Amino acid sequence: MSDNQFVIVKFEPTTSYFQQKKFDCGNKIINKFVHSSLKKQVSQHFSQAFILLDLEENERFSAFYTLTSFKLQANELERLSKGSLPRDIPCVRLVMLGVNLSLQGHGIGRKMMSDALHRVHRASKEIGVYGLYLDADPAATNFYLSLGFTRLDNGGSNDVAKMFLSIEVINQLLG
């Protein structure tokens, strides 16, 4: 697996991607979304998606994530102890992230998240963005914690976790 084996591109809803319909990250909901809903979501401007193509496998659709705009309530950010905040906090939300099973555990998820953080960083220069929010699948919570996200809720390890990374931290991470 080499660095130039993969390229991340913006998903174009009018393009057919090799093996998009066979994408399998091990999560049924995410797989179904890729097979049946991704195209419509993007063409209707509800999300933007960014996909990883494997150049050694005929540009196979191998990983993806989606971003939307989002609003958090100030009280949901209490754990960050930021003092007084306006009631509505503008954020970017990462809605879906998946890596094909055959490629998991090789740093692709981290690479996709790095790409997402760069996009959020750039967007925050054009429009107010306080941070990146996501609902993490229980199996992926540790993955996001390892990237610097804070858990916002008090849920258990079997619950979906509300996770947040502030733009301040994103800017520090990106130097």
Ligand SMILES: CC(C)(COP(=O)(O)OP(=O)(O)OC[C@H]1O[C@@H](n2cnc3c(N)ncnc32)[C@H](O)[C@@H]1OP(=O)(O)O)[C@@H](O)C(=O)NCCC(=O)NCCS
């Ligand atoms: C979660 C997911 C995107 C991670 O992708 P990946 O390519 O396997 O992750 P990476 O290889 O980049 O791993 C990055 C780090 O996170 C860790 N990690 C990855 N998945 C993890 C998990 N489920 N639990 C704990 N740690 C995990 C890795 O060990 C690695 O740590 P290291 O850099 O210290 O070695 C991938 O497993 C996936 O698609 N899962 C199914 C769908 C899913 O759960 N999506 C997220 C929904 S919120």
